[in-house]
Amino acid sequence: MSASLPEEHELDAALKALVAQYFPDCRLAYRVQWSRRMWRSAGLCYYKRGVIRLSWRYHAVFPQEILNTLKHELIHAAGVLGHGRKFRAEAKRLGCDVKARPMPGRPYKWLYACPACGTEVKTRRRVTLSCGRCAHGWDPRFKLVIRRALERPQTPAVLRVVLPR
Numbered sequence: 001m002s003a004s005l006p007e008e009h010e011l012d013a014a015l016k017a018l019v020a021q022y023f024p025d026c027r028l029a030y031r032v033q034w035s036r037r038m039w040r041s042a043g044l045c046y047y048k049r050g051v052i053r054l055s056w057r058y059h060a061v062f063p064q065e066i067l068n069t070l071k072h073e074l075i076h077a078a079g080v081l082g083h084g085r086k087f088r089a090e091a092k093r094l095g096c097d098v099k100a101r102p103m104p105g106r107p108y109k110w111l112y113a114c115p116a117c118g119t120e121v122k123t124r125r126r127v128t129l130s131c132g133r134c135a136h137g138w139d140p141r142f143k144l145v146i147r148r149a150l151e152r153p154q155t156p157a158v159l160r161v162v163l164p165r
């Protein structure tokens with residue numbers, strides 16, 4: 001995990017504090033985990049497992065949103081399904097958003113380059129393409145070659161964030 005994002009035990013402590021503050025009568029014993037793979041949503045609540053997962057990718061870009069996402073998922077954990085009127089009322093009470101920010105784009109995995117002109121192209125999967133700069137139609141002479149695999153995610157956290165106790 002990134003050194004710049006809180007450890008899972010810090011997230012657990014932050015969630016515990018939120019439960020004590022906003023749901024003092026509930027016995028919510030959820031654990032918080034980072035998900036490296038989640039990129040469609042900022043967070044998800046797994047009721048059966050008692051786990052809230054946060055997208056590492058999302059929060060590497062928006063580290064200031066961690067508490068916001070935790071509150072949002074906590075409302076689900078407390079039994080509010082969906083984002084209807086009840087959810088919106090709880091979101092107002094806890095001070096969190098109903099909708100997350102637009103997700104950062106899915107990460108690029110490969111860096112290709114044209115062997116002739118050197119133009120670089122990032123792709124999410126392996127492709128068979130030729131360079132559009134060097135030839136209008138498909139031309140195997142300008143078939144893009146893999147330069148290297150890109151490290152994921154490419155959006156490291158720049159802020160050190162600390163959760164309240």
Ligand SMILES: [Zn+2]
Pocket residue numbers: 072076082083
């Ligand atoms: Zn939700």
Ligand SMILES: [Zn+2]
Pocket residue numbers: 114115116117118119131132133134142
């Ligand atoms: Zn080219």
